[in-house]
Amino acid sequence: MVHDTWVGVDVGGTKVLAVRVSASGEVEASATRPMPGRTASEAAVEDAVVAAAHDVYADGPPTALGISAAGLVDSTGERYLFGAHLPWRDAPVRARIAERAGLAVVLDNDANCAAHAELAVGAARGIDSMVMITIGTGIGGALVLGGRVVRGAHGLAGEFGHMQVVPDGLACECGLSGCWEQYCSGRALERVTRVALGRHLDGPEVAAMASAGDEVARQAFASIGTWLGVGVAGLVSAFDPELVVVGGGVSAVGDLLLEPARAALLESLQGTAHRPVPSLVPARLGPEAGAVGAALLARDAGKL
Ligand SMILES: [Zn+2]
Known part of the structure; x- marks a missing residue:
């Protein structure tokens, strides 16, 4: 049958x-x-x-x-x-x-x-409230509250990548400036590496170098990881989720990205000694x- x-x-x-x-x-x-x-x-x-x-x-x-x-x-x-x-x-x-x-x-x-996949069969099984961040060329996002994806009045909630984190900051493809994804994304990783090395490497090349222990590449991931934590702190302040799940191609390096993000989250969030701080975990489903x-x-x- x-x-x-x-x-x-x-x-x-x-x-x-x-x-x-x-x-x-x-x-x-x-x-x-x-x-x-x-x-x-x-x-x-x-x-x-x-x-x-x-x-x-x-x-x-x-x-x-x-x-x-x-x-x-x-x-x-x-x-x-x-x-x-x-x-x-x-x-x-x-x-x-x-x-x-x-x-x-x-x-x-x-x-x-x-986010639906992570809730159903991935890192957020049994979780009622979570923020999902996907880091690829830019940043994608989704918000789950009460076990459901929050869509907003027009279906446009979760566009976290275009929250302004730096007034008058770097120009973004969306026409605004200082958007979060200009500081935390595959493109940001390539820019930080290019500034440090004076030549262009694509994201997977930087990831391979970082995994092999190259200090410049590790610092590039530390830079975007720190910005990841800063942005996540804002989302945690706004929504108080149980869990933050990070996916997308750039997150494949794991703790090289997530450890600086966890440190920045603790530094950027109010009252961390007196409140639960959500875990920041890798997505379980890949591409x-x-x-x-x-x-x-x-x-x-x-x-x-
Ligand atoms: Zn933008």
Whole structure:
């Protein structure tokens, strides 16, 4: 007998990643396709999503399909509003893909999907309130209170990367300046390293050097880790979560990033001797977190 499965597709700036998960959340298959690019047509991206989903079908179509997309998704999960790396603009993506794929579809922002995955099968199982930070090229975020992802009045909550941490600070791609992600992100890591070494290294190269003990690379991670802790302290002051989960590609170095962040969190938070300070822990799901979370959102859509 064919068992129930769900497919999640994560649409990022460079690739479209699909996973098929079982009812227990186990990943049974995965596949990637290139993202057609931000200058491609909206339909080309939808084709890539449906094709990637097909790549992980086994004996037949899944029970439902979840889409995780980098950028702004409206509060109803119907429309993709805006993202710097994807061509969709205020587009009814959920319904379009449901029609193309002939499946029930749910759509959410990638950080919300990652948070759902960590809650369901990852580092935040059994946790009622948490802040999720994903550090990649920039910073993504999600807030969970009362066991549910907080979406805000318009679906736009959790855009922590664009909180201003330095007045008149570094210019950000979003048009503002001094945004948190200018100081704590893969791009910030590359900038700090470039200033120290006088040459460009990409994030994975800096991570490899830091893991091998290179002092400049370790200091670069200490710099962005300290900014991570400073920003997290603000979020802890605002929301008092039980747990802070840090994911995204840059977090793969683990304690080289998280130890400076924990130290800065203690220094930047009010009254630490007299209050519980939440643990700052690595995400358990790696690069597939968004896709797995989308699949689990599709699984749970009827129950939420
Ligand atoms: Zn910004």
